[in-house]
Amino acid sequence: MKAGVITPGVPNSYRVADMAEPDAHGRVLFRPDLIGICGTDQEIVAGLYGEAPPGDPALILGHEVLGTVLEVPPESQLRPGDRVVPIVRRPCDHCYPCSLGQWDQCQSGDYTERGIKGRHGSLSERATASEDFLVQVPAAVGDAGVLVEPGSVVAKALRQAELAQRRLPWVPHTALVTGAGPIGLLATLLLSQRGYAVTVLDQVEATSGRALAAKAVGASYAQGSQNLPSGALFDLVIEATGFSPLVFEAAAWLAPGGAMVLTGVTGGHRQVVEDTNQFNQRMVLHNQLMVGSVNAGRQDYLTSVGMLERAATEHPGWTAALITRRVAMADFASGLDHQPTDVKVVVTVAKT
Ligand SMILES: [Zn+2]
Numbered sequence: 001m002k003a004g005v006i007t008p009g010v011p012n013s014y015r016v017a018d019m020a021e022p023d024a025h026g027r028v029l030f031r032p033d034l035i036g037i038c039g040t041d042q043e044i045v046a047g048l049y050g051e052a053p054p055g056d057p058a059l060i061l062g063h064e065v066l067g068t069v070l071e072v073p074p075e076s077q078l079r080p081g082d083r084v085v086p087i088v089r090r091p092c093d094h095c096y097p098c099s100l101g102q103w104d105q106c107q108s109g110d111y112t113e114r115g116i117k118g119r120h121g122s123l124s125e126r127a128t129a130s131e132d133f134l135v136q137v138p139a140a141v142g143d144a145g146v147l148v149e150p151g152s153v154v155a156k157a158l159r160q161a162e163l164a165q166r167r168l169p170w171v172p173h174t175a176l177v178t179g180a181g182p183i184g185l186l187a188t189l190l191l192s193q194r195g196y197a198v199t200v201l202d203q204v205e206a207t208s209g210r211a212l213a214a215k216a217v218g219a220s221y222a223q224g225s226q227n228l229p230s231g232a233l234f235d236l237v238i239e240a241t242g243f244s245p246l247v248f249e250a251a252a253w254l255a256p257g258g259a260m261v262l263t264g265v266t267g268g269h270r271q272v273v274e275d276t277n278q279f280n281q282r283m284v285l286h287n288q289l290m291v292g293s294v295n296a297g298r299q300d301y302l303t304s305v306g307m308l309e310r311a312a313t314e315h316p317g318w319t320a321a322l323i324t325r326r327v328a329m330a331d332f333a334s335g336l337d338h339q340p341t342d343v344k345v346v347v348t349v350a351k352t
């Protein structure tokens, strides 16, 4: 079967290759329909990240997936034709959180991830997964099911904030989302659904598609921090740009008792001059919290599915409009080239 692969560590090695059919024994066989492309794929294709399965020279990409079930093992709860999303991460076999099924909290670093680390992804004509690691997506969600995985990252971020904030009496009203990319916009959707008054901060024009998408679910939009309401403080900040100096800038906009969740990943090194005394003083005197959040567990995938299903009713077309460009498997590299109007670029896997 045809699959989009890279050779780990070799920059720009992406190609469509003939790969062995996946092992379907005791597993659910599905046809990947849509594959989302994100910054992680960019890093893998650049040779900075990514690991093939043991003994395999190539890694099949594709971790943001919407597929259609083709065949199921006996006693499966799924049926051919069901739409499914595979969970990205698999637990290691020797850390405490993984032993409890909380692979997104793995402490050993020895987890594997489909299409990223030590495990093939789904950018291929067919793929399989253990049913334990598949999440069913209702038909009403449509192609936006490809957003379940990025949505799960947002769901976990909010779950982490809410868990951590049980440390104090906290009735949050206002939230700031930094970054109006796919993660930021999905965070905006989820927070709006949960009743937060959301402000989205990005650099793009207020008339751009991304700013309009934020406003369409009831958020306010600020182009640049100078356009934030003066003196505004937020109960919750979700940092979704990965632009690390913004982490420190945004910490100054936290309300007393507020929490900030960091979801962006940054490679390399960047140094900025910060007034660390002020940072320290605010954190201490205002009982503030910063927490990092990566990947997602099954419950977060389910939250994401629920979010997208509700959006399909309350804001028809909103989630589908986040898919701004579709490319063929052979043109994956062009999907990595960020264009100004892009939110989520997806690969349409050719049907065979
Ligand atoms: Zn991704």
Ligand SMILES: [Zn+2]
Pocket (backbone or CB within 6 Å): 091, 092, 093, 094, 095, 096, 097, 098, 099, 103, 105, 106, 107, 108, 109, 110, 111
């Ligand atoms: Zn682990």
